[in-house]
Amino acid sequence: MELIRGLHNLRDKHRVCVATIGNFDGVHRGHVKVLDQVKAKGLELGLPTVAIIFEPQPREFFAGAEAPPRLTRFDEKVRLLRDQGVDRVLCLPFNDRLRSMSAARFIDELLLEGLAVRHFVVGDDFRFGCDRKGDYAMLEQVGREKGFSVEHMETYLLDGERVSSTRVRLALQANDLDGAQRLLGWRYRICGRVMHGQKLGRTLGVPTANVRMHRFAAPLRGVYAVRVRIGDGSIHPGVANIGMRPTVHGTQPVLEAHLFDFTGDLYGQLLNVEFDAFIRDERKFDGLEQLKQQIQQDIDAARALLT
Structure with missing residues (x-):
């Protein structure tokens, strides 16, 4: 083409x-x-x-x-x-x-x-x-x-x-991922290259791939169980947050994905993050320790949903 x-x-x-x-x-x-x-x-x-x-x-x-x-x-x-x-x-x-x-x-x-x-x-x-x-x-x-x-x-x-883009958007904003898939004909995903971030996830013991969003405003917001296709074509289960990261005073929407049991360098790679199930809304925590505890709960929830 x-x-x-x-x-x-x-x-x-x-x-x-x-x-x-x-x-x-x-x-x-x-x-x-x-x-x-x-x-x-x-x-x-x-x-x-x-x-x-x-x-x-x-x-x-x-x-x-x-x-x-x-x-x-x-x-x-x-x-x-x-x-x-x-x-x-x-x-x-x-x-x-x-x-x-x-x-x-x-x-x-x-x-x-x-x-x-x-x-x-x-x-x-x-x-x-x-x-x-x-x-x-x-x-x-x-x-x-x-x-x-x-x-x-x-x-x-x-x-x-x-079937219209508006109808798909409303389904996604309601976290009706199955409904959106029926309208789209494909499981909703966001694609982008991994960029360097604050490396906060690594500090918390949960390294994440920050997907470059540029000016793209996604119709999803919150924490999701995901399947991530990386540059070599392999697919990895994981958990992702898409939003403003209020706990660390974020100012731009960011998609952060943690791939379970993955070791390797993803910087610069094109990722396809496919949203499998909604876990929770994004919210602000009192501190990094509370955030760390919640992230572990999110990981456990995502593993269970993806099994």
């Missing part, structure tokens, strides 16, 4: 394709249904498929820290799209230029000049352009004039309700 960053990196070889557009946060079962539509049409027409995404996501651009937490970081989203068999991912930087682009200009620059789209799959509620004039009807009209077809995304229902 090819990742294309920005319209300016489109080349002649990228023109003439079947495309869809969206945030694809989580690449859940509803997204998979849409991608299946795109791939089927690409196969029918003998054309490559393109998923168009934004970075940051539009709501993050407008709402900043008040935006809902993401399900997936950018790199993980791209990996999930690759796993679905999309030929290309075009990532558009959502900035002032894109925000101020009219609907007509959006179609001209992206769909016609940039990609020469032959078939476009969108939601019937899809709106675009600074003037908010861009919708399904406009795409159909321009498509008839310019030679591309437009198709509605197929809705994926589970228990009679539409």
Whole structure:
């Protein structure tokens, strides 16, 4: 799969394709249904498929820290799209230029000049352009004039309700990990590289791998039994805390994972931390000794849950 960053990196070889557009946060079962539509049409027409995404996501651009937490970081989203068999991912930087682009200009620059789209799959509620004039009807009209077809995304229902990123997020925030898995089609995980931290866990006798979060705000908060895939592909049971670490006056969200009975150097490695079961909410303790006692209880609880 090819990742294309920005319209300016489109080349002649990228023109003439079947495309869809969206945030694809989580690449859940509803997204998979849409991608299946795109791939089927690409196969029918003998054309490559393109998923168009934004970075940051539009709501993050407008709402900043008040935006809902993401399900997936950018790199993980791209990996999930690759796993679905999309030929290309075009990532558009959502900035002032894109925000101020009219609907007509959006179609001209992206769909016609940039990609020469032959078939476009969108939601019937899809709106675009600074003037908010861009919708399904406009795409159909321009498509008839310019030679591309437009198709509605197929809705994926589970228990009679539409599967959406919002619905997944609510399940995770309620620590309904099994429910989130049913919506996603995969066990929820967070991926990131191990960075150097305060080494407090080592001081407490429980060394932890600090997973770099950058600006990612996760929909989970608390202590969990986890399974961690490390760089060599091996999977290790463990316990993880994701949150602000109030006992040590943390100011940024951190994911710390302790891998049971593991010895080795994880610094710089890419970890996949898969959340198996919720143990407790994050809370502030009176001191490090009380925290140490609680960590041991968390370890015992996680071992029991993962057995």
